[in-house]
Amino acid sequence: MPDDVDRRSGLVARLGPGDPHSLLQRLCRLAVTEVPVDGAVIGLQVAGVPEGPLAASDSWALDVAKAEYALGEGPTFDVAATNEHVEASSGDAIEFQHWPQYARVAHEMGVAAVFCFPLRIGRARLGALSLLRTQPVELDDSQYLDCLARVDIATHALIYVQAGLQGSQFESLLAHRDVDRLRVHQATGMISGMLDCTIEDALARMRARAFVDGVTLYELASRIVAGEVRFEEP
Amino acid sequence: MTEIKRSGSYDAEFAHVMAEAVRTLASDFEFLDLAHQLTVSTASLLGAGAAGVMLEDATGRLQVLSASDEDTRLLEIFELQREEGPCYECWRSGTVVTAPDILTGDRWPSFVKEARTLGFVSAAAVPLRLRARVVGALNVFWTTPWTVSAQDMDAVQALADVAAVGLVQQRLARESGVVAEQLGNALHSRVTIEQAKGLVATKAHVDIDDAFGILEAYAVASGSSVVAVAQDVVDRIITWQDGALRPA
Numbered sequence: 001m002p003d004d005v006d007r008r009s010g011l012v013a014r015l016g017p018g019d020p021h022s023l024l025q026r027l028c029r030l031a032v033t034e035v036p037v038d039g040a041v042i043g044l045q046v047a048g049v050p051e052g053p054l055a056a057s058d059s060w061a062l063d064v065a066k067a068e069y070a071l072g073e074g075p076t077f078d079v080a081a082t083n084e085h086v087e088a089s090s091g092d093a094i095e096f097q098h099w100p101q102y103a104r105v106a107h108e109m110g111v112a113a114v115f116c117f118p119l120r121i122g123r124a125r126l127g128a129l130s131l132l133r134t135q136p137v138e139l140d141d142s143q144y145l146d147c148l149a150r151v152d153i154a155t156h157a158l159i160y161v162q163a164g165l166q167g168s169q170f171e172s173l174l175a176h177r178d179v180d181r182l183r184v185h186q187a188t189g190m191i192s193g194m195l196d197c198t199i200e201d202a203l204a205r206m207r208a209r210a211f212v213d214g215v216t217l218y219e220l221a222s223r224i225v226a227g228e229v230r231f232e233e234p
Numbered sequence: 235m236t237e238i239k240r241s242g243s244y245d246a247e248f249a250h251v252m253a254e255a256v257r258t259l260a261s262d263f264e265f266l267d268l269a270h271q272l273t274v275s276t277a278s279l280l281g282a283g284a285a286g287v288m289l290e291d292a293t294g295r296l297q298v299l300s301a302s303d304e305d306t307r308l309l310e311i312f313e314l315q316r317e318e319g320p321c322y323e324c325w326r327s328g329t330v331v332t333a334p335d336i337l338t339g340d341r342w343p344s345f346v347k348e349a350r351t352l353g354f355v356s357a358a359a360v361p362l363r364l365r366a367r368v369v370g371a372l373n374v375f376w377t378t379p380w381t382v383s384a385q386d387m388d389a390v391q392a393l394a395d396v397a398a399v400g401l402v403q404q405r406l407a408r409e410s411g412v413v414a415e416q417l418g419n420a421l422h423s424r425v426t427i428e429q430a431k432g433l434v435a436t437k438a439h440v441d442i443d444d445a446f447g448i449l450e451a452y453a454v455a456s457g458s459s460v461v462a463v464a465q466d467v468v469d470r471i472i473t474w475q476d477g478a479l480r481p482a
């Protein structure tokens with residue numbers, strides 16, 4: 001039984017309005033103050049390959065992320081390859097040995113534990129949320145669930161940034177509870193087919209269109225599935 | 235739809251359903267496929283019109299995972315129960331919910347309105363438990379008046395328990411954090427299938443429900459799971475060419 005019916009809405013409200021880029025940054029900062037971690041980074045993924053950090057809670061977390069991308073190995077790369085969450089603590093040397101170069105650099109920079117979560121919607125793979133700790137401590141159950149709620153928000157925020165939408169629009173559209181209904185996912189697949197674009201691009205195109213048309217994502221999705229709205233290459 | 239079964243073969247069919255589920259548990263399986271198998275078995279065993287499984291997601295909301303039939307209207311009956319209905323009540327309370335007559339009373343107004351259009355008149359939901367947590371529910375609908383026995387409800391609970399075992403067994407789950415991720419993985423499989431349905435519907439010029447049939451037929455012919463085929467379709471590893479799905 002859930003202790004909190006909708007962890008998402010409270011979190012979105014605390015993020016407040018603002019431009020898309022600072023939205024991701026505020027999300028990272030909020031993660032550090034509300035979950036017991038010391039740094040947070042949102043990284044972008046394109047065609048299944050990590051591209052680089054988009055936002056970080058502070059310069060330390062950003063530097064750790066830059067080092068990881070420069071090395072081309074580490075939790076973010078494993079998440080991109082497996083599409084599943086990765087966690088490692090320096091208390092458990094075996095886990096860090098998996099990335100010999102990253103383990104060395106992370107240790108030098110004071111990282112003792114890392115939790116990295118895929119940002120995804122179905123088959124759409126958008127990026128990763130990395131949470132860093134300076135102590136080799138595991139997260140307990142409720143902290144873990146707090147992280148997953150942030151993963152959900154970060155995923156939607158990333159799509160909004162890619163759709164070129166503003167922070168205030170993010171709040172109003174995500175607050176709508178039909179954002180993840182089956183029809184929305186069906187319509188995303190249909191857009192991907194109509195435009196011959198990736199499913200990730202389809203997610204962004206759909207949100208931009210919903211904003212332009214002044215309808216909710218679910219209303220637009222219902223029209224697409226009913227064949228009333230088509231997407232065509234310009 | 236289906237006649238209520240009350241023959242001597244009931245125990246034999248239940249034993250068969252359990253044996254089949256255990257065989258799946260012992261193999262390399264997708265949780266969504268196990269859930270689908272269990273919903274089909276449940277509906278058949280209990281002479282029900284439909285059965286479905288809902289799971290909670292990471293944001294603490296109930297989401298549809300699988301139904302005995304991929305008809306979008308049926309899936310949406312489950313989806314409606316994100317906020318009301320027997321499945322929602324069962325998940326919130328952690329107890330079995332029976333609704334011998336869902337058409338009278340104003341317990342669940344929007345849900346009843348839609349359930350009525352598919353001819354459902356009675357329902358039951360049993361909790362999906364993982365250790366102390368209720369992570370979802372198995373929900374059954376009948377198109378016939380309520381004749382469900384205590385034995386039937388025990389059978390539904392047993393099938394729900396098998397589903398719960400499948401959820402943790404898919405990978406060794408150490409803690410509820412990992413269970414939450416398992417739930418998430420299963421729900422992402424459902425979303426992937428919906429995305430693939432949309433893509434195939436557009437490319438093959440068929441409706442969403444027929445698109446699922448195309449995915450399923452390809453999965454059967456190639457000996458893979460529908461989820462794996464759906465992933466390959468979204469990734470364009472399998473594409474629609476010359477009137478059929480084929481490797482790109």
